[in-house]
Amino acid sequence: MRTWFTTLILCAAVGLLAFVGVYLWEKNQIDQHHEHLSAFEWFCGEFDVNREQQLRIEALHLAYFPECEDHCVHYADTKQTLAKINEDPGLDQHPEHAKVVKQLARLKKEADKRFIDFIYSVAAEMDPDTSERYLRRMKSWLEKTSEIAGD
């Protein structure tokens, strides 16, 4: 029981059991917490939004969703049109190609502008320190949208 080899095996077994037990327990807690969580509920939890703020911010989200959805559909349609033009070698230098590219860039710019207006309106309802954190994290997504739009 006290040889170096059995001690090593014992330590490895104890360490492994402790790791597996604690990790699975904590993972289960995390999964259970996120299982039925909507994106908005996640937002409220992540940015410590209280009940009063939640109602006002929820109203802002609900008012913004239809506008966002319309813009999204418009953007997706334009992107699809551009993809079709790109597939056709005969339309490479066609004025329609340049027009659609311009339109897509304009829609992207508009989307960013609306997004920024919206996150600032949401941040205005939050506590100063959390609003700063919220804005910093949301703005970091603007670069990613540019990457996606570039694709």
Place this chain on the structure above:
Amino acid sequence: MTNKDQFDQHLDEAARLLLAKSDQVGLQDFEREVWAKIVLHDERWTTRLARFFRDGTVSLPIPAVAGSVLVALVAGVFTAHAQAKVYGDSVSDSMEARYIATIHPVLRSASDEHHRHPPAP
């Protein structure tokens, strides 16, 4: 039998033998032999640990075994906690991506969120 019991037993035995041979000469060698045996049984765990690394002795002192197991336990718990935090952060990141997909038209069109109307709070 504990080390202390062994020590006491050897001491008693040594005293008894010394008393029995008190009329003989050359007791120094005899004493040295007795004390060497006593020292061997009364060895501290630090010297035994040092001897383990020096001589490759197969036996580890109990405090060293208990300490190693405790360290392994604590290391396992801390590693699991750190790993669970990484997992939690990745889940939170995916929730953030879902949230963004509800409020940015470009990301919304890139995800499958625009097929689900209306987007929820």
